[in-house]
Structure formats: structure tokens, C-alpha cells
Amino acid sequence: MSSNQSRAMKLADYQAPGFSVSDIYLEFDLQDEQTRVTAISQVQRVDSAIRDLELDGKKLILEGLWINGTQTEVSLTEQGIRLTEVPDQFELRIETLIDPVNNHALEGLYKSGGAFCTQCEAQGFRRITYFLDRPDVMARYRVKVIADKQDCPYLLANGNLIDSGDAEQGRHWALWEDPFPKPCYLFALVAGDFDKLEDQFTTHSGRQVELQLFVDKGNVSRGQHALDSLKKAMAWDEQKYGLEYDLDIYMIVAVDFFNMGAMENKGLNIFNSKYVLADAASATDQDYFNIESVIAHEYFHNWTGNRVTCRDWFQLSLKEGLTVFRDQQFSADMASAAIVRINQVRVMREHQFAEDSGPMAHPIRPAEVMEMNNFYSVTVYDKGAEVIRMLHTLLGEQGFRKGMDCYISRHDGQAVTCDDFVQAMEDANQRDLSLFRGWYSQSGTPVISVDCEWDESTQQLRLDLTQKTPPTADQAEKQPLHIPVAIEVVPVSGQGEGRSEVLSLTGQQQRFTFENISAEPAVALLTGFSAPVKVDYQSTPGHQLAVILYASDPVARWDACQQLVSDAIFTIAQNDARTVPDFPIELFAGLLEQAQTEPALIAEMLELPSFETLAQQRDRIDVDALLGARKQLKTLLAEKFSAQWQRLFIQLSNPQYDYQQQQVERRRLSGVCLSYLACTEASLDILRQAYKHSDNMTDTLAVLKACQAENLPLFDELMQDFEQRWHDDPLVMDKWFALHAGRQHPGCLSTLQLLMSHGRYSINNPNRVRSVMGTFAFYNTEGFHRRDGSGYRFLTDYLLELDAVNPQVAARLITPMIQYAKLDENRQQKIRLQLLRLFEHKSLSRDLYEKVQKAL
Numbered sequence: 001m002s003s004n005q006s007r008a009m010k011l012a013d014y015q016a017p018g019f020s021v022s023d024i025y026l027e028f029d030l031q032d033e034q035t036r037v038t039a040i041s042q043v044q045r046v047d048s049a050i051r052d053l054e055l056d057g058k059k060l061i062l063e064g065l066w067i068n069g070t071q072t073e074v075s076l077t078e079q080g081i082r083l084t085e086v087p088d089q090f091e092l093r094i095e096t097l098i099d100p101v102n103n104h105a106l107e108g109l110y111k112s113g114g115a116f117c118t119q120c121e122a123q124g125f126r127r128i129t130y131f132l133d134r135p136d137v138m139a140r141y142r143v144k145v146i147a148d149k150q151d152c153p154y155l156l157a158n159g160n161l162i163d164s165g166d167a168e169q170g171r172h173w174a175l176w177e178d179p180f181p182k183p184c185y186l187f188a189l190v191a192g193d194f195d196k197l198e199d200q201f202t203t204h205s206g207r208q209v210e211l212q213l214f215v216d217k218g219n220v221s222r223g224q225h226a227l228d229s230l231k232k233a234m235a236w237d238e239q240k241y242g243l244e245y246d247l248d249i250y251m252i253v254a255v256d257f258f259n260m261g262a263m264e265n266k267g268l269n270i271f272n273s274k275y276v277l278a279d280a281a282s283a284t285d286q287d288y289f290n291i292e293s294v295i296a297h298e299y300f301h302n303w304t305g306n307r308v309t310c311r312d313w314f315q316l317s318l319k320e321g322l323t324v325f326r327d328q329q330f331s332a333d334m335a336s337a338a339i340v341r342i343n344q345v346r347v348m349r350e351h352q353f354a355e356d357s358g359p360m361a362h363p364i365r366p367a368e369v370m371e372m373n374n375f376y377s378v379t380v381y382d383k384g385a386e387v388i389r390m391l392h393t394l395l396g397e398q399g400f401r402k403g404m405d406c407y408i409s410r411h412d413g414q415a416v417t418c419d420d421f422v423q424a425m426e427d428a429n430q431r432d433l434s435l436f437r438g439w440y441s442q443s444g445t446p447v448i449s450v451d452c453e454w455d456e457s458t459q460q461l462r463l464d465l466t467q468k469t470p471p472t473a474d475q476a477e478k479q480p481l482h483i484p485v486a487i488e489v490v491p492v493s494g495q496g497e498g499r500s501e502v503l504s505l506t507g508q509q510q511r512f513t514f515e516n517i518s519a520e521p522a523v524a525l526l527t528g529f530s531a532p533v534k535v536d537y538q539s540t541p542g543h544q545l546a547v548i549l550y551a552s553d554p555v556a557r558w559d560a561c562q563q564l565v566s567d568a569i570f571t572i573a574q575n576d577a578r579t580v581p582d583f584p585i586e587l588f589a590g591l592l593e594q595a596q597t598e599p600a601l602i603a604e605m606l607e608l609p610s611f612e613t614l615a616q617q618r619d620r621i622d623v624d625a626l627l628g629a630r631k632q633l634k635t636l637l638a639e640k641f642s643a644q645w646q647r648l649f650i651q652l653s654n655p656q657y658d659y660q661q662q663q664v665e666r667r668r669l670s671g672v673c674l675s676y677l678a679c680t681e682a683s684l685d686i687l688r689q690a691y692k693h694s695d696n697m698t699d700t701l702a703v704l705k706a707c708q709a710e711n712l713p714l715f716d717e718l719m720q721d722f723e724q725r726w727h728d729d730p731l732v733m734d735k736w737f738a739l740h741a742g743r744q745h746p747g748c749l750s751t752l753q754l755l756m757s758h759g760r761y762s763i764n765n766p767n768r769v770r771s772v773m774g775t776f777a778f779y780n781t782e783g784f785h786r787r788d789g790s791g792y793r794f795l796t797d798y799l800l801e802l803d804a805v806n807p808q809v810a811a812r813l814i815t816p817m818i819q820y821a822k823l824d825e826n827r828q829q830k831i832r833l834q835l836l837r838l839f840e841h842k843s844l845s846r847d848l849y850e851k852v853q854k855a856l
Helices: 224-241 285-300 313-334 337-356 378-411 418-429 435-441 541-550 554-575 582-593 599-606 611-615 623-640 642-651 661-677 681-693 697-709 714-726 730-741 748-756 766-779 790-803 807-813 825-839 846-855
Strands: 019-029 035-045 053-056 061-067 080-083 089-098 108-112 115-119 138-148 154-157 160-166 171-183 189-192 195-202 208-215 249-255 268-272 447-455 460-468 483-491 499-505 509-514 521-525 534-536
Touching: 061 080, 115 249, 115 268, 138 154, 138 189, 154 171, 189 268, 195 224, 208 224, 224 249, 224 285, 224 313, 224 378, 249 285, 268 285, 285 313, 285 661, 285 697, 313 337, 313 378, 313 418, 337 378, 337 554, 337 599, 337 611, 378 418, 378 435, 378 483, 418 435, 447 521, 460 483, 460 499, 460 521, 483 541, 499 509, 521 541, 521 554, 541 554, 541 582, 554 582, 554 599, 554 611, 554 623, 582 599, 582 623, 582 642, 599 661, 611 623, 623 642, 623 661, 642 661, 642 681, 661 681, 661 697, 681 697, 681 714, 697 714, 697 730, 714 730, 730 748, 730 766, 748 766, 748 790, 766 790, 766 807, 790 807, 790 825, 790 846, 807 846, 825 846
Parallel strands: 019 138, 208 249, 249 268, 447 534
Antiparallel strands: 019 035, 035 089, 053 080, 061 089, 108 115, 115 189, 138 171, 154 189, 160 171, 195 208, 447 460, 460 509, 483 499, 483 521
């Protein structure tokens, strides 16, 4: 690896571009292996001190370059080309050849399933033509697409269609124009043959917008939910934030080969088909939810990401954290707000906290990066959203809206920074947020230690809060942050009213006093997960039970339940206990009695904490002991309440599938019941009949996951039938592959080898790779963390192969292996050995090299 490849880029080194591009005309003559791209740019010098123009380019064949019509020689650089002593203002024409059909990295222009499509974020445009590939260079785009008319009847690009026609030799063309300046990462092109769904949306100002959804042939019936979700998102954004869509047409294209979930290209969103296609037979309730959420997310980017974009890639959370928060708000309004929030908390605790404690720890605005693709992370996205949520908490609904209005009106059409966003919030609310800005530059998960004392004689409750952020791999010194700590005080007896308040923790240590607390209180801390922090508070089982029974905040009730059960699991693991503490048994007895009154929340409370959640609560965990303790508790609860699980499961059965909230909640609770029933001896007939009579994918997968989790022989029988029914459906087969890859049994590595030799497996398909190796690495805990290290070796062997094909996907798959600090010394040594193998590999990509280097 060259020194340039391993060199980090630093936020502190940012310099504004020396040149701007006001307009660019792009012409694509699409051919599988030799697509000709003509780019004609209107370039202006904006910094007189910069004489040479350096353009980014990667894997391009340069056919010619002209300045004001005169062919010009260029100098090659490691990043692209250099043009010396160019005029202050000129027309730049560049012709390049590219090879879409062999572009397996899926960046730039590539061919997927017979269709040409693009992915330019973050730095894919440089694979199309030589250009100033940076987000603070914004231009108006005019794009002509030429292709074979029979193979590619649809020719799409950003903006509005302004002309089209036939060309020679059975080809045709379309001309598109986007009137809004945008960075090149938002450029998009699609050419292919699809089925099309059409609809319209009337904006609040009365404009008519054409909606078009393009899907693979034969899938048109599975696109309606996505189109309906788009219309909901457009209406919601107008009502919530007063933001109206600004083009005449909005298009979504679903493709099977895509590195990400979706991409918000202006007016032409390109989606991974798993976030578009759904019907009851092939998609689960979670699939329906995810489609609605991701459709909304990409639409919301139209203003928070497109009309106002980020100045540089260090500011990525400016658009992603904000837009994730907005899609979370939308999802909470469309579904169960409590369950949506609980699932967001799970993501933070299982994945983001792990990232904070590992070698890739970074603030939501990183100080430096080696490979930008590596910072499309849970920290930038999900922690970034939590930081926005804290602003919303501190400023209130109206204050946050005022700040948003100020931000959009002030910066429309600009490329700006995270500081610009916070400044707009400050100015709109006349509020000093200086201390809050630390969340953008400081990495790590703060820990709030709590000392609580109630004085019965004075009826006074005292809370002493101390915040400390442990050192992280990138930062040793930490400063106090502004943390909104929402609390709820409830009487342990259940008699009397509770009290809710948001405490503003701004120093290292603060005392908060509450008067007139007449009955013994239980305190729920961090209600609603008001900040992305950990809480160190030694609450008693009795107080936790009071929170579960009497708190008004559903997240606090679920959290107390998780903590109570987590404590029981750790007690079993640490003491190698033959018996289980009484309190989880008493808790489950009460929850089962009231299960049908709050099915969604009770389902989440009955679900045992995952291994990933448990692992974040301790250091140097014993994987085998923890898995064994969790299994022991689940088996006991299954057998203890077997009659209740069975009775509840029967009561929850639905006659016919419909994706509406009440049914979703009942199916979720039904699936939890099945997961416990699978631990009992009398479960086989129940599971077999449930599979046989299921009319929807949610219930079908609930049976298969229950069989998988308990490693039942019935699993193989049902999976064979499942494959026969769905072998021609790529998205459902991804579920089949994932179920096999996640099965925890001694022969799981042999199973993985068989899966990768399956006729439906391809290393070139990111969805298929993630369904097999992603499931294994992230969720097959027993197989991946085998004591002999064979799981780590298996993943490493695969990464060496995958990295040569698709570095982005490879770099994401290595994540569980670099987060090894929580493991025992034996496993840490085995992981380091495999990381050294990767490090010594001579042709490792920048994507993978950065993570391996930091992990070592």
C-alpha cells in the first residue's frame, strides 16, 4: 500500500475549492464495456492564488481533453489529472471511456441485472469522468442519455425531462435538466427495462407532481406499499416542517445489486430492491416498516441533504443525522411510537456503543478519515440522530421548528457545516448552545453515575449525577457535555402520582433536589432514552419492578425490564448457578397476565436481552458462560409458563393478513410466544401446524426462527419446503440464506461453505453476501466466536476474496472482528492473528486497511 493510500484526510486541513463549476453537460453513450462519457463544464477560478486545476478520476480511460475548444495535454496524479495555468474562466470538455458491466465495486456507473445505474456518494462520480469530486462544488446539470431502445426503453436522470427522440441503429435518447445546483455525489442515471407504477401528488401550494416507481419485470404488484409510503412522507413533511417538493416529477428505481439501502439523488432515488418490494406472502411486517421508513428517509433528504448539503464529508452527519431523526419522527407517527423508540435504543446499545468502545471510535463529525466510506457508520447516522433529538428535547417542538425554518431559509442552495446548523438553532431560539457543540467533536459514550437518596422525614429526594466519558481510541481527554437527563419518579407502592422532568446536566457533577416526595420513590433515569449515554445506577429489583408497573414512559418500563433480566443472566453466568433468581419468574408471570392489554410493549419486555446488549454491559465477557446463562433462563421461563405461552399463542392467531398496527402488534407477540414454545418438548406439532397454516411471511419466519434458535431437526424439514416455494425470488431467498447462516450448531462453517456454493449465491451481490457472511459475523455468536478461532479465520479468508471485488461491503463485514475489546484474552489473541493476516496482505483496499490498522 502506498503512503498516499494510507494517508488520512483531516478536517483541520479543509480548504475551499479554487475553482467552481456553474453548469455541466453530460452525455452518455451507453455500452456494456465501453460507455463513452462526454462532460462539458463551465469553470471559473474563485481563488487567484490557485493556478492549477486538479481533477479527481479513478479507473477511467481518457480519450481527450479540450480547454475552450483546444485539445490540451494533462499531467497524471495519484488522484486523477492536473491542468496547469488554466484561464480564469473557460469551457472544459473531457471524453472518457468506462466499463460498467465489469464494475463490481458498484460505485460510479455500473450494470445491475440488465440495467445501467449509478452510485456516486461518497466519491463515485470520479469513476464516471474527471471532475472536482467534492460536495462543496455545486453545479446545474443537463444530461443526455443514449442507449439501445429495446434493451433500455427507460432513460432516466435527475430533474425534469425536457426532450427525447430516436437515434440511429435502434438507439434512442433522452435529455434531462435539473434546475437546482447540486454536488456531483447527487448525480444519478438509470437506463433499463422495468415495470412502472405511476401516481400523482398535489402539494400544499397546488402543484401536481408525477410519481413514478420502476421495478423489475413481474414485480409491479409488490411496489404499491412503497408508492403509498412516498405519498405519506410528502404529506408529512409539508405538515411537520412546511417543506414542499420542488420538481415536476419524483422517481424511484429498485435494483438488486446495491451497496447501500438507498440513495437520495435529486428527483431520482435509486433503491436496493429490498426496501421497495413487498406483499404479504413475501415480506414481513418489519419489511413493510423498513420500506416506509427508508422511502421517507430518502424523500426527506430533498431538503436536508440536497437543497442544503454538506460542505465536506466530515460534515456527513449534518445531512444523515438530521434526516435519520426526521425519518424516526415520521415512523413514530405512522406506527407505534414506543416500539419505534425501543428499536432505536437497541441499535444504539448493540451497535453504536460497541463502535464507541472499539478502534473505529469517532465523533459524529470526525476529525480525520482515511477512507470516507468507513464513516457511513452508526455513529454518524444513529448517534447523529440522537444529538438532533437532544436539541429537540432542549428547545421543544416549537423551538426546534423555528430553528429548522431558520436553517433552511438561511442556507438553501448552499453546502454548509454542522456548526451552521447549530448556529441556526441558537439564533432562532436566542439560546446559547456552546457547551452542546461538544457532541459534534467528542467521541465515546458518556457514563452518568447516579447517587440517589430519599429522606422520609423531610420528604426530599436528592439525585447526584456525575458524568464521565472514558478515553476512546481516537481521543484520550474528554470534556463535560450538555446532557438532557429525563427522569420519572414513581411511588414504589403505586399509590400517588409520579413526577416527570428533564434535568440539564452541564457540569461534571451536579445535584438535583426534589421536594414533597411523600412516599418511597423509584426513579426511572433516562426516560425515552433522552441522551446516548450509559447509566451507572444500583437500583434494587423492587424499584425496577415499580418502574415496570407504574411508570408512564414505555421506554423506561421496557428498560427496567431489560435490566432486571440482564442482572439475572449475569448472576447465573458468574455463579454457574443451578437455580435462577425468583424476580424474573415473578416478573414474567405478571407480564403474561396483562399481555393482551399492551401486546406490542409486552412482546418487547418478554424478549430476553440479546447477546450484543449484554456484551456492552461488562468487560472481558465469557462468551460461553453468557450464552449458556441466557439459554438456561429462557428454557426455564419456557417450561415454567408453557401453558401460558401456548394459550396466548392460540388467542393471538389472525384469520387473514393485513398490515395494520393492531395486527402487527399481535403477530409480534405471537412470534415471541413461539420462540419460547420451541424450547419445550411439546412444541413440534405446534410449530409444524403454525408453518402449514401461515398465510404471510411474518408468521412463517417466526416459525423458522424459533426452530433455528433451538436448533430443532424440524428446521431442516421446513427450510427445504421454504426453498422449494421461493427459489426464484431473490429477496425471499436472502431470508433463506440468512436463516441457515445464523443457525448456531457445531457444523455451521460447513453450512456456510455449502451456502456459498449454492447456485443462487454470488459474491457480486451485496444483499446475498450480507445475508450469509453478515448474518454469520454479526449474529451467529456461537459459531463466529468459537473458542478455537475458526470462525474468525473463516471470515478472514472470505474478506480477502471479497475485498478484491467490493471493498465497501468487505469493510462493513469486518466490524464484529475489530470490536474485540470486550472478549476474553484467548479470543482477542485469535482475532489479532487474523487481523495481522489482513494487514500483511499487499493489495488490501483503503476501506479495509484503515479498519485493520486501527484495530491493531
